[in-house]
Amino acid sequence: MKPRNRIAILICYMGELPWYTKYFFYTCGYNLDVDFYLICDNQKKYELPANVKIINKTLEEICNTAEKKIGMRISLSFPYKLCDFKPAYGLIFEDLIERYDFWGYGDLDIIFGNIRSFITDDLLDNHDVISVRHDFLTGYFQLFKNNDFTRNLFRYSKDYEKVFTSDRHFCFDETNFTHKEFTNNVPIPLIICEIDSMMHVVKRLENQGLLKPYFDFLVVEGLAGHLTWEKGHLYYKDKFEILLYHLIMFKKNGFEHKNLKQDTEKFRISTTRIY
Numbered sequence: 604m605k606p607r608n609r610i611a612i613l614i615c616y617m618g619e620l621p622w623y624t625k626y627f628f629y630t631c632g633y634n635l636d637v638d639f640y641l642i643c644d645n646q647k648k649y650e651l652p653a654n655v656k657i658i659n660k661t662l663e664e665i666c667n668t669a670e671k672k673i674g675m676r677i678s679l680s681f682p683y684k685l686c687d688f689k690p691a692y693g694l695i696f697e698d699l700i701e702r703y704d705f706w707g708y709g710d711l712d713i714i715f716g717n718i719r720s721f722i723t724d725d726l727l728d729n730h731d732v733i734s735v736r737h738d739f740l741t742g743y744f745q746l747f748k749n750n751d752f753t754r755n756l757f758r759y760s761k762d763y764e765k766v767f768t769s770d771r772h773f774c775f776d777e778t779n780f781t782h783k784e785f786t787n788n789v790p791i792p793l794i795i796c797e798i799d800s801m802m803h804v805v806k807r808l809e810n811q812g813l814l815k816p817y818f819d820f821l822v823v824e825g826l827a828g829h830l831t832w833e834k835g836h837l838y839y840k841d842k843f844e845i846l847l848y849h850l851i852m853f854k855k856n857g858f859e860h861k862n863l864k865q866d867t868e869k870f871r872i873s874t875t876r877i878y
Contacts, residue, residue, distance in 0.1 A: 604653045605636065606636050606687060606719055606723075607704075607724050608701060608703065608704040608724050608727040609638075609698065609703045609704050609705070610636070610638065610685055610704070610705045610706075610707065610718075610727075610746065611638045611639075611640060611703040611705070611830070611857075612637060612638070612640070612705070612706075612707045612709045612744075612792050613638075613640050613642065613692045613693075613696050613700070613706065613708050613709075614639065614641075614642065614709050614711060615665065615697065615710065616643045616645075616654060616690075616711055616811070617643065617644050617648075617662050617682035617685075618644070618682065618829070619645060620649075620711070621625070621711065621712065621854070622641070622648075622716075622860060623628055623712050623850055623854055623860070624695070625709050625863050626714050626850075626877070627671070627712075627713055627715075628649065628650075628651060628652060628713035628858075629652075629867070630713075630714050630835075630837075631652050631654060631655050631702050631715060631867075632652030632653075633834070633835030634654070634715055634718045634835070635652070635654050636718075636719050637654065637718050637719070638654045638655075639655045639656070640658055640696070640699050640705070641655065641656070641658065641711075642658045642660050642665065642817075643658075643659065643660070644660065644661045644662065645657075645659075646825050657791060657827045662679060662834075665679065665685070665695070668696075669682055669688060669691065670699070672691070672695050672761050672804045673691060673694065673709050673767065675764065675767065676766060677767045678767070678768050678770050679771055680770055681691050681770075681804070683772055684770070684772055684828075686769070686774070686775070686776055687766050687772060687773055687775040687776065688774065688794075688810070689708040689742055689745070689775075689776040690708075690756060690757040691741075692708045692772050693747060693753060693754035694754045694755060697754060700749055703749050704727065704749055705727055705733075705746050705747060706731075706753075706754075707746035708742070708743065708776070708813075709742075709743055709744045709745070710742065710743040710770060712743070712849065712850040712851055713744065713848070713850065714832060714840075714847060714848045714850065714851060715846070715847050716835070716836050716837025716844060716848075717836050717844075717846075718846060718847075719778060719835075720836075721821050721846045722746065724845075727748075729815065729837070730748075730815045730816060730817040731748045731752075731753060731815045731816065732745075732746070732747055732748075732753070732805055732814060732816040733745070733746035733747075733816075733817045734818045735819070735820075735822050735846055735847070736790075736818065736819075736820055736821075736822065737818045737820040738775055738780070738782075738786040738818065738820075739778050739782055739785040739786070739818075740776065740801055740802045740805060741777070741822070742760060742776040742777050742850050743851075744822075744846075744847060749856065753850065756804060756805075757775075757804075759804045759807075760798070760799040760800070760803070760804050761799045762798035762878075763775070763799075763800060766877075768781060771797050773797070775798065775800055775801060776800075776801055777800060777801065777802060778802045778803075779796040779802075779803075780794045780796070780798070781795075781800075783869070785802060786800075791807070817841060821875070822845055822846055822847050822848070822849055823839050823845050823847075823848050824849045824851060825852050826852050826853060826856075826875075827874070828872065828873045830848055830869050830871065831870075831872075832869065833868065833869040834869070848872065850860075853872075858875045858877075859875065859876035859877070860876065860877040861876075861877060
């Protein structure tokens with residue numbers, strides 16, 4: 604049965620697309636019930652699954668649109684600063700998501716399993732925000748109910764103007780670099796950080812009964828190894844099915860990866876290679 608709730612994922616990337624994009628595109632193609640919009644300045648032509656759309660925009664064009672939508676002058680002078688604007692993507696790119704029930708943002712360093720095995724209609728019907736970790740918001744894959752409230756959720760941070768007008772990166776979309784504190788269940792008033800991040804916003808609104816977030820550990824990160832992707836599903840130790848593998852540590856070490864053929868039905872990921 605086709606899912607009722609329509610999902611759009613927004614991703615911005617400036618510059619030449621990295622090697623792992625081929626795995627991202629390929630595994631997106633096994634999730635045809637989710638649409639992906641890659642906003643980038645790369646003009647190359649790629650063979651794309653039907654559910655992946657490339658929107659060509661420069662960083663300057665994104666900045667100009669963001670200023671109009673948010674209603675203020677912003678600082679967006681280098682690509683990585685886009686991470687701080689992820690919570691505003693639903694507003695900045697609202698024309699792309701108008702026909703969807705949920706919008707989200709993500710990254711390219713992802714190998715997907717079967718997304719809708721985990722992100723079910725029942726889950727979406729009963730929550731406003733979906734995180735794929737149990738302890739904090741995840742900038743590499745994060746979902747929001749598509750309404751005016753969540754498209755402007757960033758405005759509930761007392762520091763969003765400081766974040767959006769500064770040249771610095773604040774990890775605003777997640778925790779302002781206090782991931783360990785949230786993982787260790789440190790009470791929010793005792794967490795020392797510089798700005799009111801989106802994790803602070805979501806937990807505060809949850810405590811006030813204004814927002815229903817969902818947190819669960821559905822992913823694998825680090826250099827875990829023992830991962831198998833097969834026909835659209837991703838398994839850890841051939842036992843636990845997972846939603847995605849985040850390649851953040853794998854890509855930093857420059858490990859071995861094979862050429863991905865378009866008819867590949869199975870590949871494995873060890874601690875040092877994809878084969």
